Structures are given as C-alpha cells and as structure tokens.
Amino acid sequence: MTLRLARTSAEAYLYMELHPCERCGESDFEPVSAVVSVQGDLASRYTGACPSCGNEREFMFRIPERPLLVDPENPQFGADRPSELLDPGEWLWVADTIASGVPANPDGLSAEQRRDARVDLRGAAAAVGEVLKFIPPDADAVPFEAFDSDRGREVYQTEPGRFRRARLEAVAQTYRELAERFAT
Ligand SMILES: [Zn+2]
Numbered sequence: 001m002t003l004r005l006a007r008t009s010a011e012a013y014l015y016m017e018l019h020p021c022e023r024c025g026e027s028d029f030e031p032v033s034a035v036v037s038v039q040g041d042l043a044s045r046y047t048g049a050c051p052s053c054g055n056e057r058e059f060m061f062r063i064p065e066r067p068l069l070v071d072p073e074n075p076q077f078g079a080d081r082p083s084e085l086l087d088p089g090e091w092l093w094v095a096d097t098i099a100s101g102v103p104a105n106p107d108g109l110s111a112e113q114r115r116d117a118r119v120d121l122r123g124a125a126a127a128v129g130e131v132l133k134f135i136p137p138d139a140d141a142v143p144f145e146a147f148d149s150d151r152g153r154e155v156y157q158t159e160p161g162r163f164r165r166a167r168l169e170a171v172a173q174t175y176r177e178l179a180e181r182f183a184t
Pocket residue numbers: 021022023024025026050051052053054055
C-alpha cells in the first residue's frame with residue numbers, strides 16, 4: 001500500500017471534505033488524528049464516525065519528515081511540489097468556493113470578520129498557486145493529463161482557459177490585493 005502524501009494538515013482536511021461519507025454522502029467529518037508509522041514512513045491517520053449515519057471512517061496519508069510551518073495569517077497547502085491529493089481542477093474549485101464566501105466589502109465588519117476575510121482570500125490565492133504548480137516550466141497552461149478527478153475535469157471542461165498560467169497568476173494577484181482591503 002502506497003500512501004499519498006499530505007503536505008500539510010490543511011491539505012488533508014481539504015481532501016477529506018472533497019470525499020464525503022461513502023455510505024450517506026455527508027461531507028461533515030470531525031476526525032481525531034494520530035501520527036503513525038507505516039512501512040517506515042510517517043503517516044497521519046484520521047478516524048471518526050460520520051455525524052449523519054455513524055459509519056466509521058478512516059483516512060491515512062503519508063506526511064513529510066519535516067513539516068511545513070504555516071503562518072495562520074497566511075494559509076499554505078504545501079511546498080513547491082504539486083499536490084498528490086487534489087488535482088488542479090479541484091484546487092481551482094477550492095479557490096472559487098473560498099472566495100465566493102468572502103463578503104464583497106469590508107465596511108461594517110468586525111475586526112474578527114475582517115481577519116477571516118483576509119485569511120480566506122489569502123487561502124484562495126494559495127489554492128490558485130497550487131494550480132500553478134501543475135504547469136511544467138516550459139508550458140503556459142496546465143496539461144490535460146494532470147486532471148484525474150471527475151470534479152477537476154468538470155471544472156476544466158467548463159472553461160479550459162482558466163488554466164492558463166497568465167490568467168491564474170492574475171487571479172492569485174487579485175485575491176492577494178483584495179485581502180489587503182480587509183486589513184485591520
Ligand atoms: Zn455517513
């Protein structure tokens with residue numbers, strides 16, 4: 001059994017959200033986690049019961065020997081290598097989903113709400129950055145073979161032009177600039 005690498009726990013949680021309960025379809029899941037050793041590799045194991053149907057669920061991921069330290073103000077899902085858990089279409093879906101939950105305007109928000117919005121927008125920029133990691137150095141767009149999930153391929157087929165390097169860089173930059181509008 002080869003476990004796939006979860007570069008950060010944030011990435012592991014995204015993967016679990018994208019893989020709802022196989023029995024009832026519930027995506028809510030609040031597992032307990034433990035670090036275990038699997039064939040000489042460090043792994044993290046997430047276990048818990050599905051809150052809707054009680055199904056006992058478990059996820060295991062290989063984890064890096066040296067964890068990536070992430071600033072809570074500035075979410076990151078992994079270092080330079082592309083994700084083994086989410087494909088580029090899923091990453092763009094994550095970015096869209098995070099960004100669509102952020103209020104359009106900082107007026108009237110509390111300091112905490114502004115902080116959440118700022119961190120979410122930086123997270124959306126980081127998710128777009130994950131898409132960029134799938135583009136080979138000599139290419140200007142994500143290659144189609146990088147998409148290996150149904151959701152990811154659907155996002156791609158809806159608008160393939162979103163996966164061009166220049167467009168992704170512009171979107172990530174826009175999210176970073178928007179995040180600054182929510183500075184306290
Ligand atoms: Zn369930």
